[in-house]
Amino acid sequence: MRAEEELIRKRQRDRARIMALLLGAFVVLLFFITIAKTGMNW
Amino acid sequence: MPTVQMTNPAALPADWRDFLALTKPRVMSLVVFTGLCGLLIAPVMPPLVLGFTAILCIALGAGACGALNQWYEIDVDAKMRRTSKRPLPAGRMDPQAALHFGVGLGGFSVLLMGLAANWLAAVLLAASILFYVLIYTVWLKPRTAQNIVIGGAAGAFPPLIGWVAATGQVSTLPVLLFAIIFLWTPPHFWALSLFVRSDYANAGIPMLPVVAGAQATRRQIFLYSLPMAIAAVAPWYLGLAGAVYGLSAAILSLVFLVLAARVLANRANDPAEMGAEKHLFAYSVFYLFALFAVLVADRWLA
Numbered sequence: 001m002r003a004e005e006e007l008i009r010k011r012q013r014d015r016a017r018i019m020a021l022l023l024g025a026f027v028v029l030l031f032f033i034t035i036a037k038t039g040m041n042w
Numbered sequence: 043m044p045t046v047q048m049t050n051p052a053a054l055p056a057d058w059r060d061f062l063a064l065t066k067p068r069v070m071s072l073v074v075f076t077g078l079c080g081l082l083i084a085p086v087m088p089p090l091v092l093g094f095t096a097i098l099c100i101a102l103g104a105g106a107c108g109a110l111n112q113w114y115e116i117d118v119d120a121k122m123r124r125t126s127k128r129p130l131p132a133g134r135m136d137p138q139a140a141l142h143f144g145v146g147l148g149g150f151s152v153l154l155m156g157l158a159a160n161w162l163a164a165v166l167l168a169a170s171i172l173f174y175v176l177i178y179t180v181w182l183k184p185r186t187a188q189n190i191v192i193g194g195a196a197g198a199f200p201p202l203i204g205w206v207a208a209t210g211q212v213s214t215l216p217v218l219l220f221a222i223i224f225l226w227t228p229p230h231f232w233a234l235s236l237f238v239r240s241d242y243a244n245a246g247i248p249m250l251p252v253v254a255g256a257q258a259t260r261r262q263i264f265l266y267s268l269p270m271a272i273a274a275v276a277p278w279y280l281g282l283a284g285a286v287y288g289l290s291a292a293i294l295s296l297v298f299l300v301l302a303a304r305v306l307a308n309r310a311n312d313p314a315e316m317g318a319e320k321h322l323f324a325y326s327v328f329y330l331f332a333l334f335a336v337l338v339a340d341r342w343l344a
Contacts, residue, residue: 004054011055018058029095033158036089 056139060129064112064140065105065147072330073104073200076223079334080204080216083341088208092158096207099155100200103167106148107174107196113140114179121245124238159207166206170199184246187253190235194227195220201334215282218273219334225270226330229263229302233323236260236305237313260306263322267302271295274333287340294329294336301325 077100081093088096112119112130120131129135148171156164178193198220205216235242235249236259242249251259274295278288304318 008054011057015055015058029091029098032091033095036091037158 056129056135060135061143063129064109064135064143066108066112069108070101070104072327073197074101075331076219076334077101077200077204079338080201080219081208082204082338083215084205084208086209088159093208095158096155096163096204099151099158099164099167099207100203102147102151102154103171104200106144106151107171109140109144109147110171110175111179113137113144114175118184118245118247122238122241124241155203155207160210162210162212163203163207166199166203170196170203173199185248187248187250189248190231190250191228194224194231197227198223214280215277218277218280218282219337221273221276222270222333223330225266225273226326228266229270229298230323230326230330232259232263233305233319233326236319237316237323239313256311257309260308264299264302264306267299271299277337283337284340284344286343287337290336290340291333294332298322298325298329 074097078097081088081096087093112128115125116130116137119125119128125131130137130140148168152164152168152171155167174193174196178189178196182189182193201219201223202212202216205219206212232250236251236256239249239251239256243252250262254262274291275288277283278285278291301318301322305322308316308318310316
């Protein structure tokens with residue numbers, strides 16, 4: 001039972017990390033989309 | 043890491059790699075490539091980040107199709123050796139998680155496409171996802187041997203979407219690219235389904251070799267290869283691509299026809315003796331990659 005709990009926690013941690021990375025990447029992408037859409041050049 | 047015996051593995055939070063597997067990354071590579079080519083041959087080049095986002099949306103849309111297809115076909119996949127180890131039939135994931143993932147990914151890809159590129163591209167992306175899931179997976183695939191012929195339209199959308207994402211409108215060249223993939227799909231899939239026929243038969247999927255037999259399928263492969271070859275050289279004939287593309291398309295298509303003729307001449311029913319079919323299947327993947335790559339090279343060299 002303890003090993004199963006450990007596995008659950010590990011998967012939750014892994015998924016949380018991936019989700020954080022994806023959300024971070026999405027924020028960066030949205031920033032650059034906004035820059036491109038508004039036609040700012042710098 | 044100790045091996046853990048679970049009473050119900052699907053009750054665990056699924057591993058992120060299983061979510062990735064749901065998107066069928068290998069199928070996605072061809073979709074992304076053809077979509078990218080559609081974008082690169084367009085007369086208008088969008089800003090890099092918008093072009094990247096459009097291709098990302100095509101990839102996510104294809105991933106959504108893969109996830110929803112696997113969610114709907116859990117029972118079928120479990121009966122086929124080729125697909126029985128996928129996350130859902132293997133019991134590594136809760137089906138509802140796959141459904142939510144697929145719907146979420148599809149909706150997200152369409153919204154992002156609309157916001158980053160344009161809404162015509164978003165509508166086409168939504169249409170291709172719905173076509174693949176509802177028309178192909180749910181309606182045609184379990185019912186008719188023509189499933190792959192009509193369903194092939196779903197896989198033909200990416201270059202059209204890539205072009206529309208860049209230009210905001212539909213024109214002749216991307217429609218021809220649509221036609222090439224549409225006509226390429228039946229010979230490609232039927233070559234595969236000939237040497238995995240028993241898998242499809244066991245799963246009750248009415249693929250052409252199961253319903254009409256190997257010889258009828260071989261005739262159909264050759265017959266479909268003819269209009270496909272004509273569609274492949276049409277961009278050059280119509281003046282929409284240069285001589286580099288025209289010559290390359292003619293040679294690539296001629297080799298395709300020779301391999302299709304070898305399939306037509308084969309009489310084997312044992313998959314072990316279907317070398318011609320395996321060659322055609324492998325070449326068909328190379329053919330599509332090469333044809334689109336040459337089209338881009340031709341456009342950029344001109």
